[in-house]
Amino acid sequence: MSTTDPHSPPFKIQVAERVTRLPPYLFGRINGMLYNKRRAGEDVIDLGMGNPSDPPPEIVIEKLAEAARDIDNHGYSKNIGISNLRREVAGKYFRKYGVRLDPESEVLVCLGSKEGFSHMCLALMGPGDTAIVPAPYFPIHVYAIALASANVIALEVANSDQYLSNIAYTCEHLYPRPKLLVLNYPHNPSSVVVEQAFFDEVVKLAKRYGFMVLSDFAYADVAFDGYQPPSFLASKGAIDVGVEFTTMSKGYNMAGWRVGFCSGNAEMVKALATIKGYYDYGMFQAIQIAAIVALRHTDTNVEEQSQVYQSRRDALCEGLSRLGWNITPPKAGMFVWAPIPELWRLRMSTMDFGMMLLETGNVAVSPGSGFGPAGEGFLRMSLVENESRLRQAVRQIKNCLRDAEAAYQASGAPQAVVGRS
DSSP: OOOOOOOOOOOOOOOOOHHHOOOOOOTTHHHHHHHHHHHTTTTOOOOSOOOOOOOOHHHHHHHHHHHHHHHGGOOOOOTTTHHHHHHHHHHHHHHOOOOOOOOTTEEEEEHHHHHHHHHHHHOOOOTTTTEEEEOOOOHHHHHHHTTTTTTEEEEEESSHHHHHHHHHHHHHOSSSSSSSSEEEEEEEOOOOOOOHHHHHHHHHHHHTTOOOEEEEEETTTOOOTTTTOOGGSSSSTTTHEEEEEEEOOOOOOOGGGOOEEEEHHHHOOOOOHHHHHHHHHOOOHHHHHEEEEEEEHHHHHOOOOHHHHHHHHHHHHHHHHTOOOOOOOSSSSSSSEEEOHHHHHHHHHHHHHHHHHHHHHHEEEGGGGGGGGTTTEEEEEOOOOOOHHHHHHHHHHHHHHHHHHHHHHHHTTTOOOOOOO
């Protein structure tokens, strides 16, 4: 029997403005079609998400199993991470970058770097505040700030010198000045990289204009052709103005384990710890113990994984180049940022092009427009499939575009060149 008063107005759920400010998920169409195709039994090659397909080193899995059997590891853990893991992170920073960190006050364990980044934005930003983010942008760089009720200015990162100049220009002409600068190198999605001198200039700008820095260093461990991504914290004075987020998701193949770190300025780390104290009880201790083993004993495995990604990069880039695509092989990261052939860019949007590759080519990609307006005209293709599957993906893309071109010509449209055999 209903107890609803027929004369009362309809009940309405009222979500917070911070939720209504979020746009529709731009990859929803792609993901929906991918799901339906796989349910129907179709073999779709997924180059959309950077989800590592290789396992962590066996020594790490064995340590996890061993630690999980210890009854002492099943209670609540410290929300900032156990001391030995924070010491191991500080040790890696010193070995690899020459950076000295106090593991007690300058290192914090996050439930993945994405969680740490998001909660740091809550700790630092509020209504009326503004952050500068790189464009094209990884979605969380914009929407974590939006969820903190702050404003975003996106500046293109393709030219590093111009990016620095635009940061300075924005600070000179915006009042109040930006409170935060987000950096992301090696950059996702575009794979742009920088040298240490770039970060030196960022520190100078931060001190001149009074903004804080969040460096998202997710691809620190995945680099090619002898390139070594520099750490923001290795620049003189960086620890005075910012923090850096790192992760074990990529080079260590521990994406689902959700192990990340925030390192750097003690006041900022403390602010994040304060926020986390209200949100979580820390990471499962067995995972933290296994992460210690990974950091301590698997440097060689991480280097070998980079070589695997480099070989996959070469397979994909060489294949697309043979089709006539203008491809610049990335120096780091897990993605190829591929410009769509010009004639197809004139015919359809990036999202429609991506949908066509999935619908008729059974290859899923991330359309660049999902990373903001600066990504229009590009596709992000991940390197998580093996070389054989990547070569198959190229063949399927070729066939898809050949058939689409034939249909386009049959409609009376001008002829286009789709590539060579």
